[in-house]
Amino acid sequence: MTDAAAVATPPAARRGSGSVVVTGAAAASAYGRGTRALLAGVQSGVPAFAPVSRFDVSARRVGVAAAMSGSPDLRAEVTRTVGEACDDAGLSSAERARSPLFLAIHGNPAIARAPEADRPALGPEALAASVADGCGLPGEEIRCYTSACVAASTAIADAAALIARGRADRVVVAGGYLVERDQFALFDAGRVLADDGRVRPFSAGRRGLLLGDGVGALVIESQESARARRAPPLARLAGWGRSGDAYHPCQPDPEGRGMARAVTAALQRAGLAPADLGYINAHGSGTGQSDPSETGALRLALGDAAATVPVSSTKSLHGQCLEASGVLELIVTLLAARTGLLPVNAGFLGADERCQLNLVLGEGLAATPQFAMSLNAAFGGANTALVIGLP
Amino acid sequence: MTSPAFLAPHGLAALHAAAAAAGLCVASSASWPETDADGEVTPLAGFIESTFSPLIAEVAQRALRRRDQHSTPGTVTAIVLITALGDVTSAASVAAAVDAGRRVPPLQFFQSVPNAVAGYLAARWHLTGPVVCVSGTSAGLVLAATLIDDADADEALVVRADLAVTDGEIDRAAALVVTGPDRDRPGTPRA
Numbered sequence: 001m002t003d004a005a006a007v008a009t010p011p012a013a014r015r016g017s018g019s020v021v022v023t024g025a026a027a028a029s030a031y032g033r034g035t036r037a038l039l040a041g042v043q044s045g046v047p048a049f050a051p052v053s054r055f056d057v058s059a060r061r062v063g064v065a066a067a068m069s070g071s072p073d074l075r076a077e078v079t080r081t082v083g084e085a086c087d088d089a090g091l092s093s094a095e096r097a098r099s100p101l102f103l104a105i106h107g108n109p110a111i112a113r114a115p116e117a118d119r120p121a122l123g124p125e126a127l128a129a130s131v132a133d134g135c136g137l138p139g140e141e142i143r144c145y146t147s148a149c150v151a152a153s154t155a156i157a158d159a160a161a162l163i164a165r166g167r168a169d170r171v172v173v174a175g176g177y178l179v180e181r182d183q184f185a186l187f188d189a190g191r192v193l194a195d196d197g198r199v200r201p202f203s204a205g206r207r208g209l210l211l212g213d214g215v216g217a218l219v220i221e222s223q224e225s226a227r228a229r230r231a232p233p234l235a236r237l238a239g240w241g242r243s244g245d246a247y248h249p250c251q252p253d254p255e256g257r258g259m260a261r262a263v264t265a266a267l268q269r270a271g272l273a274p275a276d277l278g279y280i281n282a283h284g285s286g287t288g289q290s291d292p293s294e295t296g297a298l299r300l301a302l303g304d305a306a307a308t309v310p311v312s313s314t315k316s317l318h319g320q321c322l323e324a325s326g327v328l329e330l331i332v333t334l335l336a337a338r339t340g341l342l343p344v345n346a347g348f349l350g351a352d353e354r355c356q357l358n359l360v361l362g363e364g365l366a367a368t369p370q371f372a373m374s375l376n377a378a379f380g381g382a383n384t385a386l387v388i389g390l391p
Numbered sequence: 392m393t394s395p396a397f398l399a400p401h402g403l404a405a406l407h408a409a410a411a412a413a414g415l416c417v418a419s420s421a422s423w424p425e426t427d428a429d430g431e432v433t434p435l436a437g438f439i440e441s442t443f444s445p446l447i448a449e450v451a452q453r454a455l456r457r458r459d460q461h462s463t464p465g466t467v468t469a470i471v472l473i474t475a476l477g478d479v480t481s482a483a484s485v486a487a488a489v490d491a492g493r494r495v496p497p498l499q500f501f502q503s504v505p506n507a508v509a510g511y512l513a514a515r516w517h518l519t520g521p522v523v524c525v526s527g528t529s530a531g532l533v534l535a536a537t538l539i540d541d542a543d544a545d546e547a548l549v550v551r552a553d554l555a556v557t558d559g560e561i562d563r564a565a566a567l568v569v570t571g572p573d574r575d576r577p578g579t580p581r582a
Contacts, residue, residue, distance in 0.1 A: 014542040112486035123476045144526035148504040190500030242521035249510035380506030382522035
């Protein structure tokens with residue numbers, strides 16, 4: 001099936017009438033701290049993967065990840081990044097105090113090693129409360145998202161939905177994951193890590209994913225709120241969509257029907273046609289099953305436009321950042337669109353007939369898309385699609 | 392030690408209160424344990440060592456079975472899982488294996504995030520709405536209301552599950568199937 005109308009069976013996505021904008025962004029990744037380092041890294045086209053030195057990987061099949069140097073502390077990195085996003089947005093202390101934090105985060109590895117009675121104090125909400133306190137954000141209305149690789153993108157969609165309906169003026173959305181030994185061991189045991197040390201999304205010969213450090217934060221607010229404080233928007237958060245595959249606990253629907261519904265809903269909310277998209281930052285995990293599924297989703301949802309809109313997965317550069325993926329990749333999407341150079345889909349060896357998309361290959365593509373989409377998928381068949389529009 | 396008979400209704404009461412505060416109607420509900428017969432939760436194929444996922448599956452399926460008479464074909468159901476600490480039993484098992492230099496069982500990878508059991512429920516019950524995991528009861532119900540308001544789903548299966556943290560506590564879980572105040576159905580126009 002390639003007919004976009006074939007997936008338009010769910011009820012039309014609704015949204016509040018308010019415009020939602022992004023006024024601040026900050027990030028840290030294997031390319032270094034700050035959005036400039038992230039942008040320069042992904043636009044260089046040079047993957048950040050290297051042998052892991054943060055912990056012992058001698059017993060693992062694979063020993064490569066995209067990690068920052070040393071052993072950064074997750075709480076400190078998230079706190080610093082949230083603070084930088086608030087600074088980027090020009091938020092005053094009073095404005096910060098009215099900006100709740102939505103934090104996408106994996107379970108703290110310390111919980112598993114702590115005495116049982118101490119575990120509640122090490123949960124996601126305790127970490128989020130500490131981050132909020134450190135950045136002058138309110139301790140109330142904190143939300144923690146733990147939905148794996150769609151955690152941050154779901155938080156962004158929730159923030160947008162609330163703001164569009166006038167139920168919030170501003171939300172700070174953040175996500176953080178730093179490569180650590182437990183998740184590394186799990187992914188290694190699951191045999192999903194690429195044993196050739198490269199991530200090759202949508203490519204023949206792809207051998208899996210590689211983990212990466214990622215911390216990102218966005219200040220998302222109503223257009224009225226941004227106008228009132230004369231804050232220039234970095235982008236408009238034009239549309240968002242979410243769906244479930246209802247297919248398998250951990251495998252994607254091979255036809256991509258769930259993700260197609262998320263893409264369709266995001267376009268409906270943005271009021272866009274598929275051909276309006278000028279770039280897609282794909283989920284593109286580089287695994288055998290996920291990439292064809294995502295290709296199918298784009299063909300279902302976009303129809304003929306799936307063959308022409310430029311697509312790349314920057315996981316081939318900064319790695320898979322788990323719960324932080326959605327926010328880090330939306331920041332990449334936003335920055336790349338603003339600067340007019342779309343990141344390359346790195347690691348490509350050759351065409352896979354099940355992944356026929358207009359991939360950005362060889363080097364970055366000079367283009368200034370007015371609208372761009374970021375896609376994410378996760379275990380449980382969870383899918384998200386976020387659409388930004390440049391101001 | 393707090394009795395099971397107290398803990399489970401307490402969890403369910405908290406979900407009901409949060410649903411009401413979010414303006415949602417409750418189509419069905421369930422909890423664990425509900426009766427003295429709820430001793431050990433039934434294992435779930437493909438999920439090992441921990442009761443976390445089996446517990447969620449059990450209460451969720453109780454609530455889904457009880458709402459079936461109200462369900463309409465084509466209904467889009469979201470899944471919202473609420474847990475403060477997640478599957479600490481599995482996390483501790485993995486940590487112990489890593490620290491001891493032992494091999495981590497591959498099945499632990501597939502159950503390492505709460506989404507996995509949500510995917511099991513979605514596939515078995517054809518729940519095609521969004522899948523979300525959050526840490527707080529109020530946030531979970533507000534989120535469910537937002538999904539229904541915006542037509543991401545017609546209804547939501549909301550499950551709260553918390554494993555016992557210390558000796559003397561018990562695992563507990565509660566589930567609701569919630570709808571919007573006007574019980575929206577696919578295609579129903581709404582401002």
